[in-house]
Amino acid sequence: MFEEASPDLTDEQRMILDGANRFVTEICPFEKRREATKAGVTLDRTVWGQMAELGWFGLGLSEEAGGFGGTLEDVALIAETLGRGQVLEPFTMCAVFPARLLVGIGGQTDLIEKIVSGEKLVAVAHSEPDARGDVTRIAVTASPEGGGFRLDGLKSLVVGGDHADVLLVTARLPDGSLGLFRLARHSESVTTEGTRLADWTSGLDLRFTSAIAERIASGDAMAHALAAARDEAVTMLCAECVGAMDGTIQVTAPYISERRQFGVPLSSFQALQHRMADMAADLTIARSAVLRALSFLGAPSAERAAQVAGCKALVQRLGRWTTQQGIQLHGGYGITEEYQVGQYHKRLLVTDAMFGSRDVNLSRYTGHMLSRMMEAAQ
Amino acid sequence: MSATTPDEIGDFRQEVRDFLKENLPDDMAHRGRNGFLAAREDSLGWQQILAKKGWSVPHWPEEHGGPGWSAMQRYVFDEECYLAGAPTINIGGVGLVAPVIQAFGTQEQKDRFLPPIRNGEVFWIQGFSEPSAGSDLASLRTTAVRQGDEYVINGQKIWTSHGLFGDWNFMLARTDPEAKKQAGISFFLIDVKTPGLTIRPIESLEGSHHLTEVFYDDVRVPVSNRVGEENKGWDYTKYLLFNERAFYGAEAPSLKRYLAKIKTYARRETVDGRPLIENCTFATRLAELELEVMAVDMTVSRVIAHGLTERNGGNAVGSILKVRGTELAQKLTDLLVETIGDYGAYAYPDTNEEPEMRDMPHAGPNYAPGLFAELIYRRAASIYGGANEVQRNIIAKTLFRF
Numbered sequence: 001m002f003e004e005a006s007p008d009l010t011d012e013q014r015m016i017l018d019g020a021n022r023f024v025t026e027i028c029p030f031e032k033r034r035e036a037t038k039a040g041v042t043l044d045r046t047v048w049g050q051m052a053e054l055g056w057f058g059l060g061l062s063e064e065a066g067g068f069g070g071t072l073e074d075v076a077l078i079a080e081t082l083g084r085g086q087v088l089e090p091f092t093m094c095a096v097f098p099a100r101l102l103v104g105i106g107g108q109t110d111l112i113e114k115i116v117s118g119e120k121l122v123a124v125a126h127s128e129p130d131a132r133g134d135v136t137r138i139a140v141t142a143s144p145e146g147g148g149f150r151l152d153g154l155k156s157l158v159v160g161g162d163h164a165d166v167l168l169v170t171a172r173l174p175d176g177s178l179g180l181f182r183l184a185r186h187s188e189s190v191t192t193e194g195t196r197l198a199d200w201t202s203g204l205d206l207r208f209t210s211a212i213a214e215r216i217a218s219g220d221a222m223a224h225a226l227a228a229a230r231d232e233a234v235t236m237l238c239a240e241c242v243g244a245m246d247g248t249i250q251v252t253a254p255y256i257s258e259r260r261q262f263g264v265p266l267s268s269f270q271a272l273q274h275r276m277a278d279m280a281a282d283l284t285i286a287r288s289a290v291l292r293a294l295s296f297l298g299a300p301s302a303e304r305a306a307q308v309a310g311c312k313a314l315v316q317r318l319g320r321w322t323t324q325q326g327i328q329l330h331g332g333y334g335i336t337e338e339y340q341v342g343q344y345h346k347r348l349l350v351t352d353a354m355f356g357s358r359d360v361n362l363s364r365y366t367g368h369m370l371s372r373m374m375e376a377a378q
Numbered sequence: 379m380s381a382t383t384p385d386e387i388g389d390f391r392q393e394v395r396d397f398l399k400e401n402l403p404d405d406m407a408h409r410g411r412n413g414f415l416a417a418r419e420d421s422l423g424w425q426q427i428l429a430k431k432g433w434s435v436p437h438w439p440e441e442h443g444g445p446g447w448s449a450m451q452r453y454v455f456d457e458e459c460y461l462a463g464a465p466t467i468n469i470g471g472v473g474l475v476a477p478v479i480q481a482f483g484t485q486e487q488k489d490r491f492l493p494p495i496r497n498g499e500v501f502w503i504q505g506f507s508e509p510s511a512g513s514d515l516a517s518l519r520t521t522a523v524r525q526g527d528e529y530v531i532n533g534q535k536i537w538t539s540h541g542l543f544g545d546w547n548f549m550l551a552r553t554d555p556e557a558k559k560q561a562g563i564s565f566f567l568i569d570v571k572t573p574g575l576t577i578r579p580i581e582s583l584e585g586s587h588h589l590t591e592v593f594y595d596d597v598r599v600p601v602s603n604r605v606g607e608e609n610k611g612w613d614y615t616k617y618l619l620f621n622e623r624a625f626y627g628a629e630a631p632s633l634k635r636y637l638a639k640i641k642t643y644a645r646r647e648t649v650d651g652r653p654l655i656e657n658c659t660f661a662t663r664l665a666e667l668e669l670e671v672m673a674v675d676m677t678v679s680r681v682i683a684h685g686l687t688e689r690n691g692g693n694a695v696g697s698i699l700k701v702r703g704t705e706l707a708q709k710l711t712d713l714l715v716e717t718i719g720d721y722g723a724y725a726y727p728d729t730n731e732e733p734e735m736r737d738m739p740h741a742g743p744n745y746a747p748g749l750f751a752e753l754i755y756r757r758a759a760s761i762y763g764g765a766n767e768v769q770r771n772i773i774a775k776t777l778f779r780f
Contacts, residue, residue: 008680253778284698
């Protein structure tokens with residue numbers, strides 16, 4: 001109901017949106033998702049290949065970089081639709097994030113090409129238990145060994161870590177500087193802990209024990225590329241959350257119109273109407289927050305990082321509330337696995353944990369606001 | 379939206395800033411920056427200054443003297459005026475009644491009423507709410523009975539803002555008592571000096587008298603002062619209320635001004651010898667509000683850039699902005715008063731109502747007067763323009779057809 005009403009979209013974006021909506025209803029309907037989750041399948045490589053065929057993994061990347069052009073707004077539109085459609089496959093974390101990271105460091109054209117074509121699935125092992133979105137907080141070590149490096153330590157919340165063909169790992173060199181390393185996933189020296197994430201999507205711990213890897217970037221260049229790709233990925237996760245909020249509203253409105261209690265439809269109660277109105281208001285505000293974050297992705301790094309962190313803090317707050325209300329308005333059915341509404345809330349909880357939760361990101365934004373105030377005062 | 383590039387907007391913003399620097403009188407700006415509502419002479423005086431430049435009616439079509447700006451230029455203009463402390467102009471005239479006259483008035487009404495509004499010569503006040511018709515406006519009971527070339531109006535209006543400043547009154551009265559609620563209402567323009575019309579101030583919680591009651595006791599109004607058709611006034615009112623919500627509902631520029639004020643004061647105020655802003659809890663609260671203000675502001679920009687109409691979901695977006703914008707105004711003014719610590723508890727005279735107090739010394743920092751009044755005034759924000767609960771009804775009905 002919101003997209004067709006939205007005057008924001010260009011004709012091209014409307015086509016992208018139509019395509020994404022068709023993908024969700026034809027390839028990834030909720031019944032199929034239920035089958036997959038019952039079977040414990042967190043990621044289907046056939047579906048992944050179909051997403052690649054639609055050209056989504058090259059969207060927002062220039063043709064020189066191996067992509068198909070288009071803007072990050074276009075990418076966000078897909079992320080939002082996949083969030084609304086509860087698609088399990090990790091578009092943001094295993095396509096957008098690694099591809100943009102690789103473009104940022106330069107080189108690696110073979111791997112970018114294979115990400116775009118869907119041939120290789122790449123997971124980025126960047127997080128550690130106490131990093132909370134600070135991608136420079138790294139304890140995993142990289143020690144020179146022969147012509148390559150030996151990785152040791154633990155990475156957490158590696159989305160796609162079990163399905164990937166290739167891993168990109170951040171680690172600390174003996175001199176204290178940071179590096180980005182590439183290795184094949186199926187190495188005996190990489191073991192897993194955990195099985196999947198709470199919303200049925202892929203994600204787990206990877207433990208590296210003398211795993212041999214190739215260094216593909218280091219120093220400031222790598223740190224800048226990593227921060228930029230993180231901010232782009234966080235913005236896309238926020239777009240997914242907006243999709244989840246929209247989806248919550250779209251399944252809840254008809255539910256309360258059909259469900260009757262006390263002899264009348266639930267939607268005839270004003271308390272529920274007002275709750276839905278507030279959910280819709282929060283959706284509008286959250287979508288604007290994402291559009292605003294998108295407009296800062298080309299800004300200087302400190303400003304960009306702060307605005308994206310602020311967007312995440314706000315969207316997580318609004319999204320958590322809206323998806324909670326979706327459950328509440330469904331009554332007992334809201335907490336059953338067979339209803340879609342609860343899946344949206346779980347997605348909000350899982351994305352909150354990624355790249356630092358609400359409070360961590362709010363503190364980041366607050367710090368930036370204060371330093372800007374101090375600059376202005378001088 | 380016309381093709382206005384970011385660079386052109388930057389140039390335009392600079393042009394507006396330069397104009398404000400040269401033409402906005404210091405004393406007016408000082409009064410505008412404090413919390414009290416603008417005085418009549420400031421509202422009209424500023425309108426007159428703008429009229430000389432041709433900038434007094436940014437939202438009007440060019441045929442009626444508008445400057446032909448893009449929506450984004452209008453927004454930038456409003457924002458710069460707010461930030462510079464320019465007085466609020468008479469929205470009742472420029473923003474509410476004028477568009478109705480332009481859309482539904484006769485040529486004679488346009489020629490007679492629009493130029494004095496544009497030039498800041500008359501102050502217009504609204505006569506909508508009644509003691510038993512607030513959120514349920516269509517249940518209004520003031521009557522207008524046709525007698526020859528005149529209507530005779532009897533009844534009472536309430537919550538008329540700035541009633542004591544008023545020269546002209548636009549108002550709604552029932553012309554067909556038999557018709558269904560919305561169907562029997564007409565829209566009138568009345569000179570407040572007409573015999574039988576009296577205006578009485580209401581004392582607000584913050585001590586000011588900007589709110590008034592208007593009484594009509596056999597007030598005779600020429601038929602030529604009715605806008606549009608008889609009994610069609612509700613349609614014109616819906617048009618007016620939509621404009622009000624869409625363009626003024628969120629009041630995004632004033633939200634940004636509150637943020638700027640809080641930041642300025644929180645650097646100067648100290649707690650335990652350290653600037654207040656260094657208090658982590660305070661700073662986090664402020665940051666959280668700033669994020670939401672910026673998202674509301676972005677929503678306003680989307681509305682402006684993509685042209686909002688009733689047909690593309692505009693109605694709900696107007697209500698959404700009204701609800702979220704007014705809630706933010708309330709949270710921000712709460713924080714604003716907390717910022718000044720002890721002096722948040724002091725009574726300060728409204729210097730627009732008591733001009734002799736303007737240069738008198740007062741307790742506390744020079745920015746303290748008016749903040750408490752602003753907080754109280756903003757408690758009305760979730761009530762005026764259709765209570766936020768009514769807006770939620772509108773949102774639910776528009777989006778979900780409940």
